[in-house]
Amino acid sequence: MPDPALTTSTDPAPDTPADATTPVAASAPADAADAAATAPREAGGARPPRSAATRAAILAAARDRFAAEGYERATIRAIAKEAGIDPSMVMRYYGNKAGLFAAASEIEVHAPDLTHVPHDELGARLVRHFLERWESDETLTGMMRVGVTNDAGAQRMRKVFAEQIEPVLSAVCPVPEEAELRSGLIASQVLGMALCRYVLHIPPAVALSHDEVVAWLAPTIQRYLMADLP
Numbered sequence: 001m002p003d004p005a006l007t008t009s010t011d012p013a014p015d016t017p018a019d020a021t022t023p024v025a026a027s028a029p030a031d032a033a034d035a036a037a038t039a040p041r042e043a044g045g046a047r048p049p050r051s052a053a054t055r056a057a058i059l060a061a062a063r064d065r066f067a068a069e070g071y072e073r074a075t076i077r078a079i080a081k082e083a084g085i086d087p088s089m090v091m092r093y094y095g096n097k098a099g100l101f102a103a104a105s106e107i108e109v110h111a112p113d114l115t116h117v118p119h120d121e122l123g124a125r126l127v128r129h130f131l132e133r134w135e136s137d138e139t140l141t142g143m144m145r146v147g148v149t150n151d152a153g154a155q156r157m158r159k160v161f162a163e164q165i166e167p168v169l170s171a172v173c174p175v176p177e178e179a180e181l182r183s184g185l186i187a188s189q190v191l192g193m194a195l196c197r198y199v200l201h202i203p204p205a206v207a208l209s210h211d212e213v214v215a216w217l218a219p220t221i222q223r224y225l226m227a228d229l230p
Contacts, residue, residue, distance in 0.1 A: 062104035067142030111168040123222030185224040
């Protein structure tokens with residue numbers, strides 16, 4: 001639901017499509033880049049990269065709010081307050097809530113190259129990689145929370161899977177025409193564990209060590225990827 005405080009003649013509603021043109025009011029505060037241009041120089045004549053710092057603060061706040069409240073309930077005003085800036089600054093950088101969500105939900109899973117991994121170790125390699133990624137990047141967990149409650153988040157997760165994970169698995173799939181099916185089965189296990197361990201915090205799943213998760217999950221991943229179809 002749009003934030004009533006932001007639907008004025010100068011600020012577009014948060015749910016305006018991401019490619020919409022966003023007029024900027026003449027009275028809106030100068031953005032961080034403008035502020036940096038007039039800021040005192042640091043030693044050596046360099047000015048602080050305030051624009052980059054502001055964008056980082058906005059994205060961090062957006063991820064927190066989207067993860068905690070979902071796409072529909074999160075507002076530009078609440079995100080700006082958490083970032084410690086004026087809401088017009090968020091609009092200036094990202095246009096609207098859809099544009100902000102797209103930027104905040106950029107995910108890089110860094111899927112490993114499996115072509116040189118021994119075939120009998122593929123399952124273990126994948127499980128260990130995703131455990132490390134989930135625990136080192138809070139964006140993944142945040143987007144999973146959004147993905148299970150909102151179509152925008154679900155679409156983002158599907159895009160990540162199709163563009164970053166499926167090609168890596170296809171490269172080692174013994175039957176190329178079965179790669180999509182096998183990739184979907186593997187996703188059901190990897191995402192299911194992530195949901196139980198990092199979002200729902202189901203105690204037995206949380207209590208497992210990395211080695212235990214690998215020991216339990218890797219054989220199933222290995223079978224989904226390499227075994228004959230039933």
